[in-house]
Amino acid sequence: MIQTDVKSLTDVLRDAVESAKDKQAPQLLSYTKEIENVDPFLFFHQANQIEGDRVFWSRSEENFYLVGAGDAYSIASEGHHFNDIERKWTSLLSNAIVQNIHRAPGTGPIAFGGFSFDPKKDKKTLWKNFSDSQFRVPAYLLTIVHNRSFLTVNIVARKEDHPEQLHYEIETNKVLLTNSDVTLPDGPTIELKTEIGSDCWKETVKNATDLIQKGFANKIVLAREMRLSFKNRAVVSPVLKQLSETQSNSYIFAFENGPDCFLGATPERLVRIEDRQLFSTCLAGTAPRGKTKEEDERIGFELLHDEKNRAEHEFVVKMIREAVAACCEAIDIPEKPRVYPLRNLQHLHTPVRAQLKEGYSIFDVIQRLHPTPALGGLPRDTSLAFIRAEEQMDRGWYGAPIGWMDANDNGEFAVAIRSALIQGKEATLFSGCGVVKDSTPEAEYQETAIKFTPMLSVLGG
Numbered sequence: 001m002i003q004t005d006v007k008s009l010t011d012v013l014r015d016a017v018e019s020a021k022d023k024q025a026p027q028l029l030s031y032t033k034e035i036e037n038v039d040p041f042l043f044f045h046q047a048n049q050i051e052g053d054r055v056f057w058s059r060s061e062e063n064f065y066l067v068g069a070g071d072a073y074s075i076a077s078e079g080h081h082f083n084d085i086e087r088k089w090t091s092l093l094s095n096a097i098v099q100n101i102h103r104a105p106g107t108g109p110i111a112f113g114g115f116s117f118d119p120k121k122d123k124k125t126l127w128k129n130f131s132d133s134q135f136r137v138p139a140y141l142l143t144i145v146h147n148r149s150f151l152t153v154n155i156v157a158r159k160e161d162h163p164e165q166l167h168y169e170i171e172t173n174k175v176l177l178t179n180s181d182v183t184l185p186d187g188p189t190i191e192l193k194t195e196i197g198s199d200c201w202k203e204t205v206k207n208a209t210d211l212i213q214k215g216f217a218n219k220i221v222l223a224r225e226m227r228l229s230f231k232n233r234a235v236v237s238p239v240l241k242q243l244s245e246t247q248s249n250s251y252i253f254a255f256e257n258g259p260d261c262f263l264g265a266t267p268e269r270l271v272r273i274e275d276r277q278l279f280s281t282c283l284a285g286t287a288p289r290g291k292t293k294e295e296d297e298r299i300g301f302e303l304l305h306d307e308k309n310r311a312e313h314e315f316v317v318k319m320i321r322e323a324v325a326a327c328c329e330a331i332d333i334p335e336k337p338r339v340y341p342l343r344n345l346q347h348l349h350t351p352v353r354a355q356l357k358e359g360y361s362i363f364d365v366i367q368r369l370h371p372t373p374a375l376g377g378l379p380r381d382t383s384l385a386f387i388r389a390e391e392q393m394d395r396g397w398y399g400a401p402i403g404w405m406d407a408n409d410n411g412e413f414a415v416a417i418r419s420a421l422i423q424g425k426e427a428t429l430f431s432g433c434g435v436v437k438d439s440t441p442e443a444e445y446q447e448t449a450i451k452f453t454p455m456l457s458v459l460g461g
């Protein structure tokens, strides 16, 4: 990576085109500048007018936002080729010209993307626009961090490009993206709501429970779908804004691929790496929220002491502890979970902290962690084989890692649950639950019903 001194955009564009000519190969240029504060939802909305797809990421408690417009560069593959993606990303960075004096997290060149849950599952047309592994470097990236806004322009310059022309395009797009004189349209209105294969799903839960009781597995996570039809094409920007306003303690994310947009509000962090510190989360075990403070506290207390939910949770802690031990030191995991409240439900939660050992990257951690028994089960192979064979749906990107990484080895991935795939006038919502020996189909059905609500409520439900 060539870090340039402070130069004007015109000058670095000229450098990039010259370099493309010298190398006879495209040259990635990344140029970051602090800008006036911008509303991230308006930026996302306006990004619809820029060629290419959009991405969104936020953690509202931390006032951290990443909003990407257009693709400067993409890396995609069928299958989970973690090493291959990492190699391509590292090689792209090593040849990039970067001007980023601020070096704030999430600024400069970032790769934003995700994975499918299980590349070995038969694919359904629902997910036809998504690859098993797919990352993009947004052409325009808004980063809001510590109450400051930054705009990074990532551009692949080619030998035949004219620096002045590129400059003109960038300036025009910048004006468009940061235009604050727009209002967000309304969210969608539902015409039809269908839960897919509920009876069959309950049957599968029963089969999984039987298998567990016979000792073939400890835990199997099973998911189901709900389909919505809207009156008009759903616009994503107001949905993201509403998610952000209603779902605290969550990551709000969106990844667009042509006419489709996968989005959600997930409470589950898979891994965050910051200055080689690793943070992960064990999240499993669920109960509803109470209507009054007393009822809420009673339900939370019962959840903490409930044998079935504690078992569901412990399988996750055990596996994450082992996975993290393989690539970290100074591991810190509390003995007991605590209650993690969300708007519509509460979970058992155990935070994980560790120090990533030299020679390991965020991809090494993802590869070891995915899928945790919060989405797959235990043992991993047995549960995945069961899901592959018995689950009636294609999870696609639901339940899989989604997130970003920057040029300084920092990054963060969440597990894409509480999510939906919006496709024009339709949306598919996903919800799953951990089946253990004491599970009953009806209780698991109710649990998955509550897990639809974060998405359903912002989609007009």
Ligand SMILES: C=C(O[C@H]1C=CC=C(C(=O)O)[C@@H]1O)C(=O)O
Pocket: 221, 223, 268, 283, 284, 285, 286, 312, 347, 373, 374, 375, 417, 418, 430, 431, 432, 433, 434, 451
């Ligand atoms: C699989 C989902 O949730 C997981 C995460 C937290 C709690 C879970 C549970 O209690 O079953 C699930 O393992 C989902 O929301 O679709």
Ligand SMILES: [Mg+2]
Pocket: 284, 285, 286, 312, 433, 434, 447
């Ligand atoms: Mg559960």
